[in-house]
Amino acid sequence: MIEIIGILLQLIIFLIIFSFPFTPELLNNSLGLKKNTLNYIDTHAVNIIFFILLATFFSFTNLDLKTLFKFHIIIGLIFFIINFKKLTSYINRSKLLHIFVFCLLIISIFFSISLNLKLEWDGHHWIEKAVVFFNELGFEELKNVRVHAIYPHTGSYIWAYFWKNSLIELEYVGRYFQVYFYVLSIFLCVNLLKTKNDVLKILLVLFLILITYEPYLLAGYQEYLIFSSLLVASRFIALLNFTNQNNYKLIFLIIFTLYTLCWFKDEGIVYYLIFSILLFVFLNLSIQKKILLFIFLLSLLILQYCLQKYLIGIYDFPQGTSIDKVIKDIMNIEILLTKTYKIILHTLIAFIKYPLWLIVFLSYLFFILISRKKNEIFSYYTCCLILNMGFIFTIFFTFNTFDLMLRVSLDRLLFQTSSFYIVFLFMFLNEMKRIKKINF
């Protein structure tokens, strides 16, 4: 019984602590947006990104997790109480349905995890870092973990944070953050659909959950953190005006959202660079401003390098590759064709395993067919998709344990970035509505 109470309490804790620091009014004003541009779901997502960045910072302070949590919950409660009237005014009939489905989904997944407790293979490696934080051994111990000491640690820190500060103090409660973030990000992306039909939005949410929910990846993996962060970034990128853009605050929000990827997994750095640099290329900014933004982008990466190299004491990438071997493979036509064939085959298998990709490509194709005008944002996402796939192809081509990595990693790597392109689905649906082919 205590476990059930603990699980329900965890949802309430998340609702309270992620209502801080932004409210919709504050966020809209801060970002220089019109009054009702961003709603509570947007604000909640921004608060989670804010929390992730804060968690990364605090992971280097060796502060007691319980004390930190007490401050966090007290501040969250104060904020919640102060803004209680605004919150209740927001909950009208239609929003009540959203909130009900949101809470029901989260509780259902929470209970599912509490029964299927097993950590999968990588989960046992990621938990090593979580145990370092749980036992308060200090971030200096991260370099001494047996497996993947070089990997970033924010996901593990957050795992330990909620593990240690749960009512029942069991390991699986620490993984509930990923579930909460994932479900919230799905609700967030549905805001991209230009409709006031709340039932349709909820049906779309349920459909997206159906095709993206994978309990295996909630068993200690970090893919859902990248998946959710990219969904949040994608939602805010869709707010940008690519032709006449001066909203630097929104741009910085997007950069910081993408920056969290670097702290979840090593390949997050590549996604951060690809999606950010292409954003600067496509935005209508002066060259000087683009250069400044690029310098800022790099400075965040250098900050991560310095923190990991000089504070933690270790910085590297997991797959050591010999350039000679890669060149040799490329020059050998048989190996080149064999590897290319295998990568394409496993990619297709991944698309079937995680059918969001099929939805993305179908939406992309249909959008091209029905839309006469392709705007800048479409071009931006297309370039991101091409470079993303190029990166996946290249990195797998260079792996030493090529066949093994194809079998165990390619599908997960593809899954985690699929959320970024979900915008094609909404582009297609919005375009269909605009040309009055469907009415919703």
Added chain:
Amino acid sequence: MKPTNIKITLLMISFTFIIMKFFNTPYNIYSLLLSKYETRMIQQYGYCQNESWGFYNDVVNKFNINNDEVRIYNDEGFVTLENLFNLRINNNITTRYMLILNYQNVNDESIYDSKFSSVKNYKIIHRLNNCYFMELND
């Protein structure tokens, strides 16, 4: 009751059924009420099979070896669970404790005839089927 309220209520009920059926929520809640955390962990990881969580739990609680260094071998190749028990894995032959799980023996082969290095320097403290908890001889 207003028509919009009836509509919202019906929708809530429909979504509740859909979500609960998809995630098997009533069964999960029922199982959570019936089984303690330890029982569920043994169901998932096995007692003296697969990852053998049950044996780990038994040993850690009986012999109070939290934070100790242990040699851990799972002879069936499953992942070791030291991180779930605050154990520190150290496969040095002078480590005080050793856990051998799912030992694959042939005919009447004893643990002392096994491939594990320096096993003859250890005495069996606790054993269940093919799971052994051993301590270095003085």
